[in-house]
Amino acid sequence: MTIDRRQLLAAGAAGALLPAAARPRPATMRLATPMAPPRWAVLQRRLLAANAAACEAFFAKYVGPGDALQVFERWGANDGPDDAAEATNDWVTLHALGAPDRLLTLAQRFWEGHLRQYTAARTVEVPIARQGMYYREFPVQMDWQHNSEGLTTFNVMGMSAPRDPKLVERTRRYADFYTGRDPTVANYDSQARIIRSVLNGSRGPMLRRATPLDWAGDPFDTSAFHMEHGEQNYAQTLAHYDEYGDVVGDNPLNLQATTLGLNAYALGAGERYRDWALSYLDAWMDRARANGDLVPSFAALDGKVGKDWWRGVYGWGFSPRVPQTGSRENRNRVPRSITAFYNGLLLTGDREYLHLWRRQNARINAAAKRIDGVLSAPTMYGADGWYGWKPGPYRQSGFEIWYATQDPADLAAAGEHPWIDFLHGRNPAYPEQALAADLDRVAARVKLREEDRTTRMQRLADWTIDINPASATALIQTMTGGLHIARPPWSPTSPPQGGVPLHCRLRYFDADRRRAGVPEDVAALVHALGDRSTQVTLVNTGATARTLVIQGGTYAEHRIDSVTLDGAAQTIGGRDLTVRLEPGCGARLTLVMTRYANRPTLSFPWDR
DSSP states (O other): OOOOHHHHHHHHTTSSSSOOSOOOSOOEEEEOSBOOOOHHHHHHHHHHHHHHHHHHHHHHHHBOGGGOBSSOOOOSTTTSHHHHHGGGTTHHHHHHHTOOHHHHHHHHHHHHHHHHHHHHOOOSSOGGGTTOSEETTEESSBOHHHHHHHTTTGGGGGGTOTTOHHHHHHHHHHHHHHHSOOTTOOOEETTTTEESBSSBSTTOOOOSOOOHHHHHOSOOOGGGSOOTTOOSSHHHHHHTTTTOOOOBSBOGGGGGGHHHHHHHHHTTOOHHHHHHHHHHHHHHHHHHHHTTSOOOSOBOTTSOOOTTTTOSTTSTTOOOBOTTTOOBOOOOOGGGGHHHHHHHHHHHOOTHHHHHHHHHHHHHHHTOEEETTEEEEOOEEETTEEEOOEEBOOOTTHHHHHHHHOOHHHHGGGOOOHHHHHHTTSOTTHHHHHHHHHHHHHHHHHHHHHHOOOOGGGOOTTTTTTTOOOOOHHHIIIIIOOBOTTSSSSSTTOOOOSSOOOBOSEEEEETTTTEESOOTTEEEEEEEEOSSEEEEEEEEOSSSOEEEEEEESTTSOSEEEEEEETTEEEEEEESEEEEEEOTTBEEEEEEEEETTOSOOOOSOGGGO
């Protein structure tokens, strides 16, 4: 029997599953035990500062008049507006961790500037973008691998600026391109519970067969540019998309649009955004269950899945020919949609949204066979059955499944990773090594910028992505116990996916300055994660007392039940607690938590 999670949570909101949002009286602790600054703490503070300085210099070089990115503007999936929007990836996240306010200001300026830039930019031959590549400040028509990449910065702005009225209005508008509420855009069919095409946006869905031109953009001379995919001329760029025509109907990548619904709800825009996101996600849950626990890559315009469940662009059977080599390349992007199922987990607390993916992996591994004596699992499925065999078990998205469930049975499929070893007490040097590596990464990106002699007319929109110095992975892991899915390769089983919210165990706020992020001089290290427990060390490396708010999760979705300091437990029973850190003092805290116990909100603790 299918469970209606929306009804389940309506009851849970007033009961045990998801407690009401009312917060108990804020709990306050005082840490007054002297602690010499650990090396990891010094490295954290140094990395925050290095990121801020490097990003400021990047902005000065690559962002010009009108806060526009200094590149040759094109439409297309290879080097289009989504790549331009990615130029400041992780800047807002760094601010939300504790980097200076200037970084948030620059990221916001760039977002506004690039909106103006690509609203003004027009195609000549591609029909949909002749009146602007953006319409109503959103891509006119593109797939959600690329739409979500272009929203990587936008989708985390609420962490630092949840009261920004422009952010709230835009999030609502963008979401309503997909909820069915906006009568001018027909992307969503509420009866069939589908987004009607792989290509969709502010001018609606493409309901015809796509052409290579739709994907590749107008003809241009490629000789002046670095071509990210190795094309030697425009003809090859066009030929890259020869087999990208099958776009009518729904694809699970479109579920990335539910992040807009999640954020609209978390910003206080109303219950209907949550209802829509869950209705759409649950439609795909039902399709997957009916398909033997395999998430299909195609749903017809009536919402039904047939025997050709594997078809479509970016589907299970999508292996187009590479024009440079003539060989076929497997481009199944269905696994990337797991990040959208995390939205269901955040909105309901129901682990079933990730358990489905565990069962899918088991189904795929059940099809494994020996090839040349080596047990190999498939990664693709087409008219002739499974193909795309790779040695070893299928562990795609194993890291994300384990992080959500925290089930020891899922740990093996998460793959080998030094951070996991650290969290389990086996690699104590990891935090310092990871932070030092990200400091080196910042320095390497700075060197690339300093040595870059290209001009605007020699850069496509994707040129600056690999020069952007923002390096947040080590900070996210060590400070928050969180995932950094947007930066590949961050784990051995994780496909890169843009536009994903930050998923973390703890977030921090500066109570004195009323902003997101740790206060100046403060550092935090998450030592261990369990289903019900989190261990974190806090230290004030400076000479001034600081007041810190610790919150359970990015969206305050985790309830902090109690905190133990020096063997003494204190009941909390809320979304957060306040800690006063005396100068040069620190301590290790053990938090008992109930994960995914609260409805998500982006409101700052003092505004709830």
